[in-house]
Amino acid sequence: MKINGARAIVEILHKEKVTTIFGIPGGVVIPLFDAFYEDKKINIVITKHEQGAIHAADGYARSSGKPGVCLVTSGPGATNIVTGLATAYMDSIPIVALTGQVPTANIGNDAFQEADTTGITRPVTKHNFIVKNPNDLPLIMKNAFYIATTGRTGPVLVDIPKDITTAEIEFEYPEKVKIPGYNPTLKGNIRQIKRVMETIKNARRPLIYAGGGIIASGASEELKKFVKITGIPVTLTLMGLGAFPGTEPEFLGMLGMHGTKTANYAVSRCDLLIAIGSRFDDRITGKLSMFAPHAKFIHIDIDPASIGKNVIIDVPVVGDARHILHEMAGYAEPLNINKWFEEIEGWKKEHPLTYSNDDDILRPQYVVEQIYKVTGGDAIITTEVGQNQMWTAQFYKFTKPRQLITSGGLGTMGYGLPAAIGAQIAHPDATVIDIAGDGSIQMNIQEMATISQHELPINIAILNNGYLGMVRQWQEFFFDKRYSATCLKRVQRCPKICNNPGENCPPFVPDFVKLAEAYSAIGLRIEKKSDVEGALIEAVKTKKPVLMDFIVNPEENVTPMVPAGAPINKMISSKEDAQNFLLA
Amino acid sequence: MEREYTIALLVVNESGVLAHIAGLFSGRGFNIRELSVGETENPEYSRMTIVVKGDDQIVEQIKKQLNKFIDVIKVNDLTNIPSVHREIILIKVKTSANRRQEIFQIAEVFKGKIVDISHDSLTLEVTGITEKIEALIAILKPYGIQEIARTGRVSISRGISHIGGIGNG
Numbered sequence: 001m002k003i004n005g006a007r008a009i010v011e012i013l014h015k016e017k018v019t020t021i022f023g024i025p026g027g028v029v030i031p032l033f034d035a036f037y038e039d040k041k042i043n044i045v046i047t048k049h050e051q052g053a054i055h056a057a058d059g060y061a062r063s064s065g066k067p068g069v070c071l072v073t074s075g076p077g078a079t080n081i082v083t084g085l086a087t088a089y090m091d092s093i094p095i096v097a098l099t100g101q102v103p104t105a106n107i108g109n110d111a112f113q114e115a116d117t118t119g120i121t122r123p124v125t126k127h128n129f130i131v132k133n134p135n136d137l138p139l140i141m142k143n144a145f146y147i148a149t150t151g152r153t154g155p156v157l158v159d160i161p162k163d164i165t166t167a168e169i170e171f172e173y174p175e176k177v178k179i180p181g182y183n184p185t186l187k188g189n190i191r192q193i194k195r196v197m198e199t200i201k202n203a204r205r206p207l208i209y210a211g212g213g214i215i216a217s218g219a220s221e222e223l224k225k226f227v228k229i230t231g232i233p234v235t236l237t238l239m240g241l242g243a244f245p246g247t248e249p250e251f252l253g254m255l256g257m258h259g260t261k262t263a264n265y266a267v268s269r270c271d272l273l274i275a276i277g278s279r280f281d282d283r284i285t286g287k288l289s290m291f292a293p294h295a296k297f298i299h300i301d302i303d304p305a306s307i308g309k310n311v312i313i314d315v316p317v318v319g320d321a322r323h324i325l326h327e328m329a330g331y332a333e334p335l336n337i338n339k340w341f342e343e344i345e346g347w348k349k350e351h352p353l354t355y356s357n358d359d360d361i362l363r364p365q366y367v368v369e370q371i372y373k374v375t376g377g378d379a380i381i382t383t384e385v386g387q388n389q390m391w392t393a394q395f396y397k398f399t400k401p402r403q404l405i406t407s408g409g410l411g412t413m414g415y416g417l418p419a420a421i422g423a424q425i426a427h428p429d430a431t432v433i434d435i436a437g438d439g440s441i442q443m444n445i446q447e448m449a450t451i452s453q454h455e456l457p458i459n460i461a462i463l464n465n466g467y468l469g470m471v472r473q474w475q476e477f478f479f480d481k482r483y484s485a486t487c488l489k490r491v492q493r494c495p496k497i498c499n500n501p502g503e504n505c506p507p508f509v510p511d512f513v514k515l516a517e518a519y520s521a522i523g524l525r526i527e528k529k530s531d532v533e534g535a536l537i538e539a540v541k542t543k544k545p546v547l548m549d550f551i552v553n554p555e556e557n558v559t560p561m562v563p564a565g566a567p568i569n570k571m572i573s574s575k576e577d578a579q580n581f582l583l584a
Numbered sequence: 585m586e587r588e589y590t591i592a593l594l595v596v597n598e599s600g601v602l603a604h605i606a607g608l609f610s611g612r613g614f615n616i617r618e619l620s621v622g623e624t625e626n627p628e629y630s631r632m633t634i635v636v637k638g639d640d641q642i643v644e645q646i647k648k649q650l651n652k653f654i655d656v657i658k659v660n661d662l663t664n665i666p667s668v669h670r671e672i673i674l675i676k677v678k679t680s681a682n683r684r685q686e687i688f689q690i691a692e693v694f695k696g697k698i699v700d701i702s703h704d705s706l707t708l709e710v711t712g713i714t715e716k717i718e719a720l721i722a723i724l725k726p727y728g729i730q731e732i733a734r735t736g737r738v739s740i741s742r743g744i745s746h747i748g749g750i751g752n753g
């Protein structure tokens with residue numbers, strides 16, 4: 001079949017079963033978008049900013065497990081997706097990003113809207129390609145989808161010069177990929193798996209520390225089965241939440257900087273730490289030399305480079321978590337670890353996650369708890385970054401994988417709203433809520449228009465504290481309450497030095513309720529605790545997008561907190577704790 | 585512990601690959617001390633020899649990251665494997681006609697070749713391991729070295745073992 005490159009790309013996307021692409025057109029991709037004009041199978045979602053497009057593709061991928069696809073123009077279109085690529089790369093999310101490029105003859109000439117896209121994106125993609133010969137296009141696309149979705153998944157970019165899309169090629173989509181330097185290990189070495197089981201048998205205080213790898217490999221059922229046989233307690237990273245039900249007795253909560261005391265004490269006390277699909281990130285380990293000081297380490301990961309990167313591993317296993325956990329379950333027996341469990345139960349009783357809830361003050365934690373209640377724990381939740389993200393992680397009990405969609409590794413403010421678009425498109429009948437901060441939401445607020453135009457019933461719950469709250473919290477704890485550059489209400493006439501928000505503060509700009517209305521959405525402002533539940537019930541019921549502006553206690557903190565660089569069992573909850581910590 | 589590593593890589597012979605690999609080192613604050621690249625018997629692949637100095641654990645990590653690169657076919661750490669290493673140096677020395685004879689003698693000892701001569705200078709080509717090259721430089725220094733060009737070493741393991749290439753993946 002002889003067709004041009006643009007048509008070939010449409011055919012390829014059909015073959016890869018892509019049903020939605022996110023993007024924005026521009027000069028060099030006009031032929032490409034033209035090829036979609038009459039196509040009935042692919043839904044094109046035109047966002048308002050390319051960052052919105054790539055985060056939407058990312059949210060689509062995280063919530064469905066299928067690769068997200070975005071298509072943008074050269075130059076500024078391509079540079080606008082860089083943050084989204086980095087976000088996906090840090091969290092190992094499969095995306096195929098297609099960028100237009102100036103015609104091959106002009107490359108390197110500083111042509112109009114030319115950028116060295118493959119050069120710029122190389123450190124933030126799993127791999128990238130530039131198509132130089134139109135006949136290479138099918139194989140490159142095949143390879144791109146394969147690389148994005150196998151092994152440690154990740155974003156792959158294909159840069160496509162304009163003349164490639166207009167050239168006629170003899171189109172045939174290859175059956176097989178051809179990538180000599182790529183052969184991810186899936187099956188775990190059976191000898192190593194036996195060593196793992198032997199090590200587990202000899203442990204008295206074993207603990208599973210699992211992460212996003214469980215979700216990426218679809219290993220939740222296998223993990224649950226393994227835990228139910230052995231009785232080993234589980235803590236999860238932010239990226240892992242939902243990989244094991246947050247409602248089960250074996251679950252200790254999230255670990256790390258804003259983890260539960262139970263989880264962090266358990267890590268500090270365990271004699272065997274079984275890391276599965278997690279990577280010993282510094283937000284997890286705190287002071288590395290004092291991380292799990294009594295433990296042997298087992299590390300199961302698909303990425304050999306992840307193993308032994310931060311800590312020395314006693315028993316490494318390279319491979320896919322689902323396969324390995326399945327094998328492990330075959331050898332598993334109930335363990336005699338009742339005493340360990342009692343110790344853990346003691347911590348759980350003594351140190352539950354709490355906040356003051358005995359007054360009339362509207363607190364963000366309360367809002368998250370109510371969202372959990374009203375949605376029956378069944379919603380897809382996206383978050384922005386900062387306190388809103390941590391309160392969501394702490395107070396919404398995620399029970400299923402792909403239920404929490406959040407930027408973990410890069411911590412990208414502005415991620416949650418466009419990600420919600422992708423999640424809602426992948427799950428048209430689900431309740432999708434972006435739990436947002438008043439700062440972050442403004443970074444991609446323009447996507448409200450995309451939401452309205454596509455009639456997506458997305459709900460937005462802004463935990464409006466008037467601050468870049470997470471940064472303000474650090475200032476309160478570690479910088480003597482010097483609120484430099486974190487107040488979002490500040491106007492020119494405010495006193496230079498101010499750290500006490502109050503009645504006299506200027507109004508928050510913008511007025512989110514009016515803004516929602518401007519975007520053809522419903523806007524609600526909620527200032528009283530007693531109004532929270534009602535607003536949420538209404539929002540979830542209506543089929544229109546609803547933005548809820550929850551005016552919450554401005555100086556609420558996320559606790560417990562491990563100060564950066566401290567051992568993770570040294571948790572603080574207040575400015576006073578922080579001072580004692582700094583003095584010690 | 586800091587020490588010198590010699591790593592041989594088989595990579596896809598395409599633009600951007602070298603930049604990618606260099607980025608891995610520079611991104612971790614590593615200075616590549618020696619680097620040589622050339623096509624292999626299979627024109628689709630190039631072979632690189634990279635010499636870096638670093639901490640065991642960091643170099644181990646770099647090797648894993650290199651292995652992960654899709655354009656890297658194979659990583660072979662020659663540091664602890666019996667291997668042959670060779671480097672070429674071209675070295676231009678100031679000489680007046682009456683001292684040329686001395687340099688000729690030095691060249692002979694080092695099994696070198698005179699590849700260029702002018703009124704007041706002379707260029708020597710020597711092949712060998714790093715120590716030999718360093719020794720040559722030290723000896724010629726008093727004469728006044730004008731310019732040096734070194735290739736960086738190329739290295740290959742001894743015996744039958746190989747890094748792979750045509751027909752042997």
Ligand SMILES: Cc1ncc(C[n+]2csc(CCOP(=O)(O)OP(=O)(O)O)c2C)c(N)n1
Binds near residue numbers: 385414438441463
């Ligand atoms: C793009 C980007 N810029 C800056 C930061 C640094 N940062 C982390 S949290 C935060 C505050 C976020 O404020 P808000 O969205 O209101 O959330 P809150 O913490 O108040 O819930 C900032 C500025 C970031 N994570 N991402």
Ligand SMILES: [Mg+2]
Binds near residue numbers: 463469
């Ligand atoms: Mg805020």
